[in-house]
Amino acid sequence: MSTDQRTYQRGRESVKITFIKCNVSSSTITLRYNTGQRVDFVALRDGREVWRWSDDQFFTQATGAVTLRPGECETYTATWDLRNKQGNYVAIDSFQIRGYNVARNFRDKFVSTTIRVTRRERPRPGDECPEGNLLDDPGIERWRNSTTPIVWNGENLFRTTISRSGQYAGELGATHNQPAILSQSANIASGRLYRVTFWARENVQPGRTADFTVEAEIRFYNERGGFVSRVDPVFRPQSIPNNRYQQYSFTTGLIPAGVERGDLRFVFRPRSNNDNTVKIDDVIFECVR
Incomplete structure (x- = not known):
């Protein structure tokens, strides 16, 4: 698992997370899941959970399975806007990002990395405005x-x-x-x-x-x-x-x-x-x- 940066300005940048799970064995394996969810991501500060990706997601409640041949991988991505569960920006501090494969027998196992959140740099006189629409899904399509x-x-x-x-x-x-x-x-x-x-x-x-x-x-x-x-x-x-x-x-x-x-x-x-x-x-x- 990796993030696109190690340091992020709060209020300006979001954390882009990439999680890759691979079959490193010499045999085909099948991962079985209780719902449509395949992975999860969590941010912790001093061991306390402040954000969980799956809280804002919708998953089908049907069981499923993923089969991986030797050497085969699957890639998952997520974005964290540095807000906590209450919708407020997190503190200026270091955070552990964990990635979970939620397949049966793997739910409590994770890989992790650490990021640092810093203050947003103030715009200086003469700085140009950011271009484009600041909103996601401006047409309210999703x-x-x-x-x-x-x-x-x-x-x-x-x-x-x-x-x-x-x-x-x-x-x-x-x-x-x-x-x-x-x-x-x-x-x-x-x-x-x-x-x-x-x-x-x-x-x-x-x-x-x-x-x-x-x-x-x-x-x-x-x-x-x-x-x-x-x-x-x-x-x-x-x-x-x-x-x-x-x-x-x-x-x-x-x-x-x-x-x-x-x-x-x-x-x-x-x-x-x-x-x-x-x-x-x-x-x-x-x-x-």
């Missing part, structure tokens, strides 16, 4: 099931095929009169200016009531996970087109000192008599300067 996205986080959501582009979009308000949220975090830097662009449409039920607001907010957090401030423009039904997508955009202003993470959140707030929903697609979170 879903575990009809109500649970894989990359984004959220509640009271529905996977809709009425998208602006791609196959899917996210629909807020699966239960029309209950709050909904769709969110994703990104690493940002103080002193920068960021822009959010997204497409939204109201899904109108003929003859029914539209009574809700949608907030497209960004919450700013420091390196310890403490809340610093937020930007939260509010959109009402009158400003969101019925049954067609429209583009919206806003900027953050200069990011306050000490901020290292921005949590982009679409918050759907209906009243009890609301019958309509809002679809979100093609979200961009980018550095302007």
Whole structure:
């Protein structure tokens, strides 16, 4: 097992883990598994587990087997964003990364390596903004099931095929009169200016009531996970087109000192008599300067 580096800047870099299991014997072997899971990765600080890769994964519950001929290998990869189980960045320290083959008779055996987490270097005057979208899966295409996205986080959501582009979009308000949220975090830097662009449409039920607001907010957090401030423009039904997508955009202003993470959140707030929903697609979170 290996990592792509030995030292990582917290809030800027992620750990890319590669785990290779090989049959070094002279005979064919068969590895048997209780579920669809084949490996697992764990990060520990002073012997205490702070992150486990499988916590955020979905595995089929069917048993399985893998057969390896002499000299044959299988490669697995994973990425750790240096956040702990609570979603906060880990401390500045050394961490042991363990890789497990979870086959029967191997579940408690592991190989390991050590990494060092350091503070993120502050951008210097004249440094250029990172290029591209800071979000993963901006089109909200990856879903575990009809109500649970894989990359984004959220509640009271529905996977809709009425998208602006791609196959899917996210629909807020699966239960029309209950709050909904769709969110994703990104690493940002103080002193920068960021822009959010997204497409939204109201899904109108003929003859029914539209009574809700949608907030497209960004919450700013420091390196310890403490809340610093937020930007939260509010959109009402009158400003969101019925049954067609429209583009919206806003900027953050200069990011306050000490901020290292921005949590982009679409918050759907209906009243009890609301019958309509809002679809979100093609979200961009980018550095302007």
